[in-house]
Amino acid sequence: MKNRVEELRKSLSMNQDEFAKKIRVSRQTVSSIENGKYNPSLELAFIIADFFEKKIEEVFIFERNEKNEKK
Secondary structure (H helix, E strand, O other): OEEOHHHHHHHOOOOHHHHHHHHOOOHHHHHHHHOOOOOOOHHHHHHHHHHOOOOHHHHEEOOOOHHHOOO
8 A cells, every 4th residue: 555654744844753753653663654564554544644634545545456356
């Protein structure tokens, strides 16, 4: 799943550590989310979207592929 977390965070002139403290996770978690190595829980995804005052689908982009397409 792709996301716009880094872009949105930088638009607020925040570093990863500052953002992590605001949403109560580690800086490593923020880094992993931004690099696409970790998909946050649904609860954390909503916390992040709420922080940026965006809809969840404006922050996290789900791309269908053959594996998860409806049949």
